[in-house]
Amino acid sequence: MTLTRILVADDEESMRWVLSKALKRKGFTVDLADDGRQALALIQENSYDLAILDIKMPGMSGLDLLDRIREMKSDLLVVIMTAEASMKNAVEAMKRGAYDYITKPFDLDVIDAIVEKVGRAREIAGQVSLLKQELKEHYQVEKNIIGNSAAMQSIYKTIGKVADSDITILIQGESGTGKEMVARAIHFNSGRLGKPFVAINCAAIPRDLLESELFGSERGAFTGASERKQGKFEQANQGTIFLDEIGDMPLDLQAKILRVLQEHEVTRVGGTQSIAVNVRIVAATNQELQERVRQREFREDLYYRLNVVPITLAPLRERRDDIPELVRYFLDRTCTELSIPPKQLTPEAMALLSRHSWPGNVRELENTIKRAVILSNDPMLTEADFDGLQPEGEETAMTPQDASLEAIVEAKLRSCLTGIEKLDKSDIHAKVLQQVERPLIRFILEKTRWNQVKAADILGINRNTLRKKIHDLEIELKRG
């Protein structure tokens, strides 16, 4: 996007002559207009990269012309010339969207500098628009989210409807169903494309850290806060924040999220000033949020504020039609990533994968394919390459195979633990184990309706050990 064609509009003939000569010498094509109306006609007919307009012209002033240009050709850059070195005119021109202004009389060096600056700005704008296009293609819903089942079709429709607004979205679905992927698709198909997409997993960060992670902290706000830190909301300004596992957010922080939704401002931990933020919130949860509202563990007002447009991703076992397409997609992608020749699946192997109930959903399927591709030397994958998978009916959602479970936990931990080396290192091992153990025990207790005998059995630990852990980990017991 280099600068080639320039329009100069000025009622002073000598000025037109000087500018035209100087710009033509630099190799630009220059058109001249001696009043605002003529300039407007030329702009309507031709395509210019820059317009240099005198502010005072008979008929139509440079400022009025600027307004018309903003309406008609909003990407045409305009530089206004003002005779008096009056700040008022310059400020008005900038307010109305001029790219820059120059005050008469000026040296030709000033024109050179401006033209160079405009050239650079256009180049950057060109690159940005290319990048935006690339990003958009990269996140094209049709290309990246796989699945043509009725359930997925309705998800695509909703994404299409809501992406380009600022509506808050709540995405619900089991772990691994593609909630983060949908959140990204919403962001990359919205007007916020090119602005930050910031994801934070609310369940993975200890409560004390979560608040400063989200809202930032002032220097000295707590032990170890040696410098001022921006929170995720500030980092996501103008863009989208993805609050993953929002169901695990402590109640007091829920109140603060509500404030961001209502007031569009945050206050850093230890700070007193409110900081305005313009952030779209997309939240996700794999819990029954309404149930948590009933149990008073999730604020009802926040639930309704978040749940303006709910998107529910069905578990993979409820949209088995998508499995073959997903299998082929992950197969091709893995082979391309590994730079190996494409592999295929026997119909029996495909049938086996289609029957499996995938408790870890698409993530488990993805990991299973990756593992099989890596481990097999054959271009054709058979049932034997998936012998870890149990046929449908012989498994329960509570006993996913250890290998997939490990892959799921590892993927989760990796995404949560980025930047961990910067944290207080003294007891990371204990802290992380506690963060894993607590939700695990709570989950199994919920699933067994708080029957400790059954829970201990599934967990494979002694009942007294379970009781001690419930006590030590401060797990609140409910009745079944």
Ligand SMILES: Nc1ncnc2c1ncn2[C@@H]1O[C@H](COP(=O)(O)OP(=O)(O)OP(=O)(O)O)[C@@H](O)[C@H]1O
């Ligand atoms: N429909 C889909 N098409 C292609 N890939 C998918 C699809 N759904 C999920 N995936 C892939 O599966 C993996 C898990 O997806 P994602 O992280 O979005 O799930 P999630 O629901 O946010 O999981 P969690 O609740 O555990 O955070 C990712 O690697 C994602 O790329």
